[in-house]
Amino acid sequence: MSYNQQPYNPAYQNPYPNQGPPPPGFNTGDGQNQNQGGAYFSPPPPMHGAMFNQMENGQHGGGDNPDGKYSFQFSDKTVRAAFVRKVFSLVFIMLCIVAAVTVIPWVHDDTMRMVRRNSALYLGSYVIFFVTYLSLVCCEGVRRKFPVNLIVTGIFTLATSVMTMVISAHHDANVVLLALAICIGCTFSIVIVASQTKFDLTAHMGYILIISMCFMFFGLVVVICSMFFKIKFLMMVYALGGALIMMLYLFLDVQMLMGGKKYEISPEEYIFASVQIFIDIVQMFWFLLSLFGSRN
Template sequence: MNTNFNGPMEAGIQQPNVDQFNAFSDKSVRLTFIRKVYGILSIQLTITMAFVIGFTLSDEVKGFAVRNSWMLFVALGFSLVSLITLACCGVHRTYPSNLICLGIFTLAESVTIGFSTVFKNAEIVLYAVIITAVIVISLTLFAFQTKVDFTVFNGILFVCLLVLMLFGILLIFIRGKTMMLIYSALGALLFSAYLVVDTQMIVGGNHRNQFSPEDYILAAITLYIDIINIFIYVLQLLDVLSKD
């Protein structure tokens, strides 16, 4: 299952204002913000990885998932509601409500991702994790170092996301290995581009669009969604390629 919430979350993001630039002009503020974002992201990914390992390797967990498939839909519901609450209701700046919603969202997403791996070969899941890690680390380093401002392409990426979603709906009615390969490859590519853009929005500097220092929860969730979607699409791609 894919959680393609990036576009709507970023549609209203942040043209930098004078106060925001003044806040980030202090190097310590910027570094504190970045540490918060990646600290939260590390915890989220650790929790999700624990669920993926459990759903992939444990026969008991697999059996439980098969017997209780309704939990997937409950998790999707909690994930969607908590994300909307954080992104659209201003809760991401309100302590401790932001941490509570963040915890609910992370656990719900972890369960959802766990269900997506339960019937996959463990070796394929491992390869997907490794490939995703390489992509994320490489693109993060690139986004930190490059002088090109990719945040100006936010609108174009949102349009591409809408097209990808329509492509996904089309696949419900038209099945085929080639179509799935194209869809998975495009999905991984799109969210890789989103990862670069969102990383630059966190780094700040002279980029046109950026997060404000108070939006560390929202920034962490945005990166988390990028990484999770890259993993899901890479996993789909490897799964299709493994079937003759």
């Protein structure tokens, strides 16, 4: 028997155009089905639920677009970068205000004498500091509602500045400069390491909680002992522990600010992030003053 051979069709096209379109569900050989009109149905696009979950956990998948352009990853990185710049700018402004207020007694002798004799100034500023801090940290409506959030943050910054001024005025100038230099060096080092390292401190919240509780109870013992005995070595140990704890908190808060870790701060919480990093740096300075200082 003889028959006409059909030419080889590498594209798996229909070699019999006169026989009509293939039946529904016919497989063309490349994994795609045809409908009755001969048009191809492309496969459904992949769901982005996994990527959304990774973004919530602070992790970003690379996929076929490692640069992240024109993707949700690119949008998330852009928002996070703007959030980081906003927070660090606000922290820098707050620290500049603290520095400006703190230096006043050192350039005006009458103010220095008034600050050293008036303990009510410290107590009043501490009450304002405590109330405004709790309002910013615990009340979401206060820290997110504009312009209330900026007003409360400004009052909080001024109260912290007055407290720092009073504490610094009771120490020698060389001790204040030494504590300031160490605080600046530690702050820059911690920010650089926390933003570059792959170690995730946010995944060890339990250990940080245990350390914080132990330090709190140790502080209570120091306060009780200081009422009856004046043990300078115990106060130095407490100040050293407090400075190290504040460095640990600063490392943790910077990693939560940068994102990409197990826990991260929402870009909407720029006031909360600024307050936390600001108070970590200021309290580190306070503890360093107590560690190196000789009171006047």
